[in-house]
Amino acid sequence: MQDNGSAKRTVLTVLKKENELTISGIMSYFTISEVAVRRHLRELERQGLVKKRFVKQKLGRPYLMYSLTPSGHKTFPSQxxxxxxxxxxxxxxxxxxxxxxxxxxxxxxxxxxxxxxxxxxxxxxxxxxxxxxxxxxxxxxxxxxxxxxxxxxxxxxxxxxxxxxxxxxxxxxxxxxxxxxxxxxxxxxxxxxxxxxxxxxxxxxxx
The missing domain is CATH 3.30.1380 (Muramoyl-pentapeptide Carboxypeptidase; domain 2)
Structure with a gap:
C-alpha cells in the first residue's frame, strides 16, 4: 500500500509524463481505490499543483481531465x-x-x-x-x-x-x-x- 506522500508523487509523475488524463487514466497506474486517488487529487488541487477542466461530449455527460499547473511542473528538479x-x-x-x-x-x-x-x-x-x-x-x-x-x-x-x-x-x-x-x-x-x-x-x- 502506498503512503499519502508517495501516492501524491505518483499522481504528479503520471501527469508529468502523460500531460493530461481522466480519472480512469490515472487509476490505471494505481492499485488503491478510486476514492483514495480522488482524495489525493483534491489535495493536490488545493495545493495548486493540479488543475482540472470539463470536456463536453456530443452524447453523454461531460468528463474531467486532470493536468499539472505551472507550480506542479516546478515540483520536478530544475536548474x-x-x-x-x-x-x-x-x-x-x-x-x-x-x-x-x-x-x-x-x-x-x-x-x-x-x-x-x-x-x-x-x-x-x-x-x-x-x-x-x-x-x-x-x-x-x-x-x-x-x-x-x-x-x-x-x-x-x-x-x-x-x-x-x-x-x-x-x-x-x-x-x-x-x-x-x-x-x-x-x-x-x-x-x-x-x-x-x-x-x-x-x-x-x-x-
Whole structure:
C-alpha cells in the first residue's frame, strides 16, 4: 500500500509524463481505490499543483481531465533558479551591482503589470484573496487569514526564488513594493521572511 506522500508523487509523475488524463487514466497506474486517488487529487488541487477542466461530449455527460499547473511542473528538479543566480552574478561582475538592481526593478514592474491585469475587483478583501490566488499559482503556497475589519495576514510558505533572494535581497524589497503598489489604498507591513530563516514570508495588509 502506498503512503499519502508517495501516492501524491505518483499522481504528479503520471501527469508529468502523460500531460493530461481522466480519472480512469490515472487509476490505471494505481492499485488503491478510486476514492483514495480522488482524495489525493483534491489535495493536490488545493495545493495548486493540479488543475482540472470539463470536456463536453456530443452524447453523454461531460468528463474531467486532470493536468499539472505551472507550480506542479516546478515540483520536478530544475536548474532554472541556479542558472538565474549565475546570470546575475555574471551581470554584476561585468556591469556592476547597479545594473543588477535595475534588472530586479524591471522584474518588479513586470510582476505588478501582470497581477494588475488579472485583478477585476474594487473590494479590498476580495482583492487580497485574488492576489493570494495569483501568487499561489506561481508556486508561493499562499494562505490568507482575516484578522480584523479590513485587515488580513498573507503568508507565503514557499519561495520559488529563495536561492536568488538570499544573494540579492533586492528581490524581497521588490516584493514589498509590489504589495504596497497593489494595496496602495491601505498599509502593507512585512512580518517575517523565509530568507531570514522564518517558516514563511508574512505580511499584514490593512485598509
Amino acid at each position: 532554472y533558479e541556479s542558472l538565474s543566480l549565475e546570470i546575475l552574478w555574471d551581470l554584476e561582475a561585468l556591469e556592476g551591482v547597479e545594473t543588477v538592481e535595475k534588472v530586479i526593478q524591471k522584474r518588479t514592474e513586470r510582476e505588478q503589470a501582470k497581477v494588475k491585469n488579472e485583478l477585476n475587483t474594487d473590494d479590498f478583501g476580495q482583492k487580497v484573496r485574488d492576489v493570494a490566488a495569483i501568487q499561489n499559482n506561481k508556486g508561493y503556497m499562499v494562505e490568507v487569514e482575516k484578522i480584523g475589519e479590513d485587515s488580513y495576514e498573507m503568508r507565503h510558505y514557499h519561495c520559488p526564488i529563495a536561492k536568488v533572494a538570499s544573494a540579492y535581497r533586492q528581490i524581497c524589497s521588490g516584493d514589498q513594493r509590489l504589495y504596497e503598489d497593489l494595496f496602495s489604498e491601505g498599509c502593507v507591513e512585512p512580518r517575517s521572511c523565509i530568507v531570514d530563516g522564518d517558516n514563511c514570508c508574512k505580511w499584514t495588509i490593512k485598509k
